[in-house]
Amino acid sequence: MKLFEQPAHVLHDMLVNKEITSLELTEAVLARIDEVEGDVKAYLTITRDVAIAQAKAVDEKIAKGETISFLEGIPGAIKDNICTKGVKTTCASKILQNFVAPYDATVMTKLKAQNPVIIGKANMDEFAMGGSTENSAFQKTGNPWNTECVPGGSSGGSAAAVAAGTAVWALGSDTGGSIRQPASFCGVVGMKPTYGRVSRYGLVAYASSLDQIGPITKDVTDCAHILNIISGRDEMDSTSVNEEVPDFTKALVEDVKGLKVGIPKEYFVKGIDPDVEKTVREAIDKLKELGAEIVEISLPNTDYAISTYYLISPAEAATNLARYDGVSYGERAEDAADLVEMITKTRTQYLGEEVKRRIMIGNYALSAGYYDAYYLKALKVRRLIKEDFDKAFEQVDVIVCPTAPTPAYKIGEKISNPLEMYLQDACTVPLNLAGLPGISVPCGYSSDNMPIGLQIIGKALDEETILRVAYTYEQSQSYHNDRAQLGGN
Amino acid sequence: MSYEAVIGLEIHSELKTNTKIFCGCATTFGAEHNTHVCPVCLGLPGVLPTLNKRVLEFAIKAGLALNCEINKFSKFDRKNYYYPDLPKNWQTSQYDLPICENGYVDITKSNGETKRIRITRIHMEEDAGKLVHSGNTIKDSDTSNVDYNRTGVPLIEIVSEPDMSSPEEARLYMEKVKSILQYIDVSNCKMEEGNLRADLNVSLRPAGSDVLGTRTEMKNINSFKAVEEALTYEIERQEEVLEDGGHIIQETRTWDPDRGITLSMRSKENAHDYRYMPEPDLVPIITTDEEIEAFRKSLPELPDARKARLEEQFGLSAYDAGIITSSREMAEYFDAVIETGADAKLAANWIMGDLSKNLNAESLEISDSPVDAKRLGEMIGLISKGTISSKIAKKVFEEMWKSPDSPEKIVKDKGLVQITDTKAIEEIVDKVIEANQKAVEDYKSGNKKAIGALVGQVMKQSKGKANPQTVNQILAQKLG
Incomplete structure (x- = not known):
């Protein structure tokens, strides 16, 4: 394997053993960018000079014989909705096209303490609204397995970079599947931790009660390591949970014997691609073969999850995005006669179609006379969905299902039909509504050789068990060693 | 037809915490524009609020002092509207589960x-x-700028029932609320700095009716005088409209204090739909019985209780006790005067009289009084001992206002000691009788009032230092 194809834990050992330098590694990744970024277009900002300087500093440290932490000197990508001090944070939106945050998100502070090499900021759907990264105001990212296909979204740039070898690891954010679904589409590992496990301070809000930052990596081992780094209570985020963070790498054991794995029948119905169903069923059989007990369960309110999600998330988004008014930061439209016109023109001109659609849905759902029928009802159904999971977890330890109902589709194929796009989120949004952790691991390919992901859902704050199941499954297969054929590779 | 006014107030009070409600920025008034700001109060992308615990403490204390029930489960909501002074374009407030209710x-x-x-x-x-x-x-x-220093300064909004029926009642209510907030030390209540301001709601209905009329609202009234004047004007205006057979339009009106009138600002048709929603970035506020009890115990003696105590303990009239306890500072000043051993009634009179007059003349707070409680107490002691008369005391007080000397020293330096020596007074009385034979005759012929002129003369010649009682006695004796 080439350097840029290796997972972080392998590279870390190579750095420690002085088989490579961080500079060599960083230059290999930058060279890979030169080679394939023109097709993949995973990055909105590339901080080449900063990356080289960071790499050199780490090498000096190693040369002095100092110990290095897990991510030290290893190049990664940050989704462009995570605030990075001094580097643009655009959310792939024209309204923030020149916005530079004067502060670091808490995850960035935690990461920077590890001295990783930050390659740049990854493309995404504008304000994380979308499932294909086609809603980026700047560029369409290609799926490294077939650049005519979408990488998924909204963390499409992060997933594509990791799959293309233009980043070893990445951070994404997941509001309704935005880490797991692109991980599934790009054949990499992506985890949405329990709501509150990772601080949201500095994550530009889409839907506050659903958003969560998580890792996108080449395998489950890297996922556990990065989760260790970014987790924990943050006084700047009152919704972050005040629970001790376990060492997630301790969960990396090959053993699922006696574990009860729930298979929700509602996740295998209408709209599911036959290749996806076949591949996921095979993965479930594999888990059974490895000693897990397979239990068919029911999550009866699953059908309502999408409607619920598409009321709650736009409602929160409508208020979260109200701040983009051109007054004190971001873009401002020219030639407005008065205040109302200034705000209206600014938002009309600088916000994208999908963002405007969700703002309008959200404001409608919160309006006097509609609040009870839409928003309040959605909150009630959200509770029912959570209760479904609570009940299921009385019987089982984890729940396993497809991450997405289809593999990656062609760029432009679904973008004109928002409703069809929304239905793609059926398997992922229920977790966000219930605040539960979920991971997507590669479990095979479609007939078109596009990756398919297996989703493993855990109880709240029990990322350990899903990591254990994911790791055991991963080690029984070799999908995590497969790489997209791209460029000269 | 005779009408009855129905008035309700929404009082906004800034809390005197050192830092803002959701971030660590200072709340100091009057700083240079945009110097007390950070990513959180500027509403930059990605920031989250965290609740300042002191704000919750102060709000609960205010609730307890205003006889409210404290909601043990409370939450914040987003009140959505676009205005450039609101960086997020929503105000983080509380909608259906406020911290306090029913007070x-x-x-x-x-x-x-x-x-x-x-x-x-x-x-x-x-x-x-x-x-x-x-x-x-x-x-x-042509241009407008925004100063975000005040953004995020904590407020409590105290909403009354429409229980007031006159401008006077509205003013008294607001004064009482101000006094209580000052007593419990949760707000500076400096009205000129906008610490305390009220939205006034008023409607009219036929006297005796229990149906509410259409109301109008006047926002951001920040003086007691304006509360009374604005309501008086608005009640008259509504009366005229109704008398002429018209209808009141539900609207927001502004009070123009210079012209003494209210003007239409925004009618209900243009009213905001605030699209309230629960604030997902703040966890619900859970308060325990133990916490509430601890806050209750930490409250100082409140105005009503203090007033009752002053009436009972010192025999002050309800009126005097009411004035003395109307502000915590004045009540504490009073207590400090009493501590020097001064007579309570004299203390009350001096505080409500000369002290208040001088403070008002120079727009000073009692806490900044040049004459502190200790010196006033000592001066009252001199009156009680008979060292100086009440009249001389006024001179001593004026000297004390200007100099830091003790009242004893002032009395001594200025030679203001009261003449109680009977012989000295007799000498003066004799001279006065000699020189004022007409008055003496008048007195003797039955016009008892004529003695006043003689007393006045004696006092004048003694430069006010003669003890007036002694003078009266001696005169009466000598004139037989």
Whole structure:
């Protein structure tokens, strides 16, 4: 394997053993960018000079014989909705096209303490609204397995970079599947931790009660390591949970014997691609073969999850995005006669179609006379969905299902039909509504050789068990060693 | 037809915490524009609020002092509207689960009647910033700037039931609320700095009716005088409209204090739909019985209790005790004067009289009084001992106002000791009788009032130092 194809834990050992330098590694990744970024277009900002300087500093440290932490000197990508001090944070939106945050998100502070090499900021759907990264105001990212296909979204740039070898690891954010679904589409590992496990301070809000930052990596081992780094209570985020963070790498054991794995029948119905169903069923059989007990369960309110999600998330988004008014930061439209016109023109001109659609849905759902029928009802159904999971977890330890109902589709194929796009989120949004952790691991390919992901859902704050199941499954297969054929590779 | 006014108040009070409600920025008034700001109060992308615990403490204390129930489960909501002084374009406030509900205060009207004004709720919220226009208003300005220093300064909004029926009652209610907030030390209540301001709601209905009329609202009234004047004007205006057979339009009106009138600002058709929603970035506020009890125990003696104590302990009249306890500072000043051993009634009279007069003349707070409680107490002691007369005391007080000397020293230096020596007084009396034979005759021929002129002469010649009682006695004796 080439350097840029290796997972972080392998590279870390190579750095420690002085088989490579961080500079060599960083230059290999930058060279890979030169080679394939023109097709993949995973990055909105590339901080080449900063990356080289960071790499050199780490090498000096190693040369002095100092110990290095897990991510030290290893190049990664940050989704462009995570605030990075001094580097643009655009959310792939024209309204923030020149916005530079004067502060670091808490995850960035935690990461920077590890001295990783930050390659740049990854493309995404504008304000994380979308499932294909086609809603980026700047560029369409290609799926490294077939650049005519979408990488998924909204963390499409992060997933594509990791799959293309233009980043070893990445951070994404997941509001309704935005880490797991692109991980599934790009054949990499992506985890949405329990709501509150990772601080949201500095994550530009889409839907506050659903958003969560998580890792996108080449395998489950890297996922556990990065989760260790970014987790924990943050006084700047009152919704972050005040629970001790376990060492997630301790969960990396090959053993699922006696574990009860729930298979929700509602996740295998209408709209599911036959290749996806076949591949996921095979993965479930594999888990059974490895000693897990397979239990068919029911999550009866699953059908309502999408409607619920598409009321709650736009409602929160409508208020979260109200701040983009051109007054004190971001873009401002020219030639407005008065205040109302200034705000209206600014938002009309600088916000994208999908963002405007969700703002309008959200404001409608919160309006006097509609609040009870839409928003309040959605909150009630959200509770029912959570209760479904609570009940299921009385019987089982984890729940396993497809991450997405289809593999990656062609760029432009679904973008004109928002409703069809929304239905793609059926398997992922229920977790966000219930605040539960979920991971997507590669479990095979479609007939078109596009990756398919297996989703493993855990109880709240029990990322350990899903990591254990994911790791055991991963080690029984070799999908995590497969790489997209791209460029000269 | 005779009408009855129905008045309700929403009082906004800034809390005197050191830092803002959701971030660590200072709350100090009057700083240079945009110097007390950070990513959180500027509402930059990605920031999250965290609740300042002191705000919750102060809100709960206010609730307890205003006889409210404290909601053990409370939450914040987003009140959505676009205005440039609001960086997020929503105000973080409380909607359906405010921290306090169902309270009341009692007010005492000038006719001595006591009335209970119910409080619907108290909720916590953040203040907005301030617009600085190049012109007078946003409409006639070429440019407007925003000062975000005030953004995020903590507020409580105290919403009353429409229990007041006259401008006087509204003023007394607001005064009472101010006094209580100052007593419990949660707000500076400096009205000129906008620490305390009220939205006034008023409607009219035929006297005796229990149906509410259409109301109008006047926002951001920040003086007691304006509360009374604005309501008086608005009640008269509504009366005229109704008398002429017209209808009141539900609207927001502004009070123009210079012209003494209210003007239509915004009618209900243009009213905001605030699209309230629960604030997902803040966890619900859970308060335990133990915490509430601890806050209750930490409250100082409140105005009503203190007034009752002063009446009982010192025999002050209800009126005097009411004035003395109307502010915590004055009540504490009074207590400190008493501690020097001074007579309570004299203390009350001096505080309400010369001290208040001088403070008002120089626009000073009692806490900044040049004559502190200890010196006033000592001076009152000199009166009680007979060292100086009440009349001389006024001179001593004026000297004390200007100099830091003790009253004893002033009395000594200025030779103001009262003449109680009977012989010395007799000498003066003899001279006065000699020189004022006409008055003496008048007195002797039955005009007892003529003695006043003689006393006056004696006092004048003694430069006010003669003890007036002794003078009266001696004169009466000598004139037989």
